[in-house]
Amino acid sequence: MRLKTGASGFMLKAMNEFDYDVIVVGGGSGGYAAARTAANADLRTAVVEGGKEVGGLCILRGCMPTKALLYAAEVKHLAEHPAAWGIQSGKVSFDFAKVMARKDALIKEFADYRAQQLSENTFTFIRAQASFVDAHTITLSTGEKLRARNFVISTGSVVAPSPLPFLSKLDYLTSDEALMLKKLPKSLIILGGGSVAVEFAQFFARFDVKVTLIQRSPHVLHEFDTDTSEVLEKVFKREGMTVYTNTTLTDAWQTNGLKGVSFLHEAKEVRVEAEEVLYALGRVPNTKSLNLDKAGVEVEDRRIIANEEMQTSAKHIYAAGDCTGPYEIVHIAVMQGEAAGHNIAFPDKPRRMDYRLVNSVVFTEPQVAMVALTEKEALRQNIPYRAASYPFADHGKSMIMEAKDGFVKLLANPETGEIIGGCCVGPVGGELIHEIIAAMYKRMTVKELAAMPHYHPTLAEIWTYPAEELALEIQPSPVELTDRQKALS
Template sequence: MIKEHDFIAIGGGSGGYNAARVARQYFDNVAIIDGAKELGGLCILKGCMPSKTLIYSAEVLHLAQQGTRFGLSIPKAKVDMKALHERKLATIKEFTDYRVESMESGKFHLYRNFAKFISNDTVELDDGTQLKGKHFIIATGSYVSKPPIPGIDLPEIWTSDDVLDLSELPESAIVLGGGVVACELTQFLHRVGCKTIQIQRSPHILKDQAPDVSKVVEKALIKEGVDLLTDTKLLSISKTDSGFDVTFEHKGTQVTRSAKHVVNALGRSPATASLGLENAGIELEPNGQIQTDKYQRTSNPAVYAAGDCTGPFEIVHTAVLQGELAAYHASGIEKTPLNYDHMLDVVFTNPQVARVGLTEKELKKRNIEYIAADYPFDDHGKSILMEAKHGFVRLFGEKPTGKILGAEIVSKDAGELIHALSVAVSHGLTAASLLQTHWYHPTLSEIISYPLEDIVDELAVQ
């Protein structure tokens, strides 16, 4: 017997669940398929929420340990890993309980299985059940990549999942990679008291950011005591009696670093291999992500995709927006497609990195005339009194309109500051119009007014 549904979400994380939630407004018969051990998705269970809970606790600890800089005497500040772990579990439980309650509310047909396509409109579950759908969305996320490095398959090597689930303080760790996850985990481990080495293959960590942005974070990590090595070539990982050896080339020399643990943070790959996409006529991009149009529709017009499995940005709020857009489109509701020129992303290191809109590299590629203006945090009142002097804010204003096309902030709480500029980019506001806003003194946000003034002044003299 084949069961039929109006809308089927394959994956119950942020993209799939929110697609199903919207679809349920227009269809009576909506199904969610999720075979994971726990319901909730990557963000809640193993991503955003647990990592940021731990990172914030580590920041509080770091500030306490730096108390003398603020005129404070805090004799003893150290981590209690068991208590930290329990706080994390309690925090994410609130989000997990809400998501599970919603999925099990009776609004959806919930299948706790894995699925694969057997035709263009039918999937088969791992228990043999077949489901036929009028519309599908694939939101199966991603998994930790394993590049072709000898030893990377050793079962004792940790991933981000293992680090986020620690209840005891590790003695030492080598973090492989220089992306967002690698940098956040490196700083977290170091701040809670683990001797941490970070090995990055590219010349800079956070290689997708502007080089001078990456350098700010590099200097901060090194100043804190992280052993950071960039521009390397990983050669091998081997197990030893005391932990691991990682061998790599660095500045023309073969180097070996040793630690009790190794963390593979070398990136993630789309989780699509077991879905039988070829049976449904669904095509992939060269990087393995699912090919979609502006409405998230795949090469099979009845099937949509959202989140990490399709990209182009592996960010949870993007997955939510993609899932919602797909569900509206499947329901016949016209919505404006996502504008990736307005994309927003944040790295939760300290200093944080935040970016919105077009980068300088992209502006040059498109031959767009612009003015770049920046201002450093080490010459700004609020950041000085907070001992948060790392970094700068940089704005890109279009010529001759002054419209804000993009912005970069590397600083304390950059992820909070960037939203004022996200509003500006998304709504086409100009530097002159933003200067009509009141920028309160003394605040971190006030620094944004300085490059705005520079853009307005430069346009006035041209």
């Protein structure tokens, strides 16, 4: 199906002409951003979307549905544990069908709005699968062929296939399927310890499912610092989950209505069984069916290789979002899409991606968030730093909230005091980290952050404590201060 929008219409063209200035393959967040940017620059633009649903991963299977479910789980958890505030409650019951129905209604609203944006904008929206015939031509599942001067590929990602052959013995759930469950299993094994795995683990556990989480690395959330991961592991165990880390899966089976896996842990074989197994070991770029070799686009393990201008090895073809990376985060996909659209329209004024402020949020409770460097990454890159942290257990507002797990941490340049990284594991960490993003955007020092007024009692004022500690440790020389002042003027 083709939805026609804008004033350009459909014109018969000679075989050697282009149908469009830009064709964007994929209508998710990155693709929509690229198309909107190109169309606003008066380029004849089309979006080709072949998915059964419109909206992209974030809306349909990622950010929005999982956070809707996690918030429901948090409300239930708070209702079940009010004693700290002198409040009594009986047994809290729930209707899982209504929990899922609310999630579905929210997602439909978001997806309908994205479909409206795609069909009512100043570009053409085409519902079909696409693959390349040559560097300037795609063929559609409708049988039509389209030619374009430029392309943006933004096809997202799909659930990664299992690298372990024995897991094929299991009829396991993927993260996509877990979001569509009609009823809760009584018990669940989760394979993986990344953000998808831990978010699902806490959701199911708080809805009374017996959860066993099995992670290969020494800690969950291995991209974060160990002190951060340990806080989440402690909370998970306190809430009744069984957590195994530093494991090696060895076998799987399915019998008598149960599904099981065996693995090595602390030099011993462990066998666990549950009603369901959730495979949460990541996603891979959705590029397999695009025939990118015919377009001259280089890939590495299905991931499109692109430079900082989002340009691929075929100079007229750009990429954005999860199909290219290096970060599978929706706001980065949007920025990449905007950069790609801009660079096609204005090649003499290129816009380059800057990942200095890359940030990440995991929506467990406590939430886990970071921006820029962790200590682990600073050490890996041999970047000198000073670090200081402060616990929520000793902070006024979090004590009032009975939200005492975790801490905030700042990393600073040991010579200038400029903030080069931040981490928060604690209440609304995903909101609190934005103070450090803003500070780093303006290249503030820890001294400047410490001097910035903060209202009391608030959660945000906790950042002043590690900032003050580092400001006392780091005393830039007058020459350095003068140079900095000149740079900022």
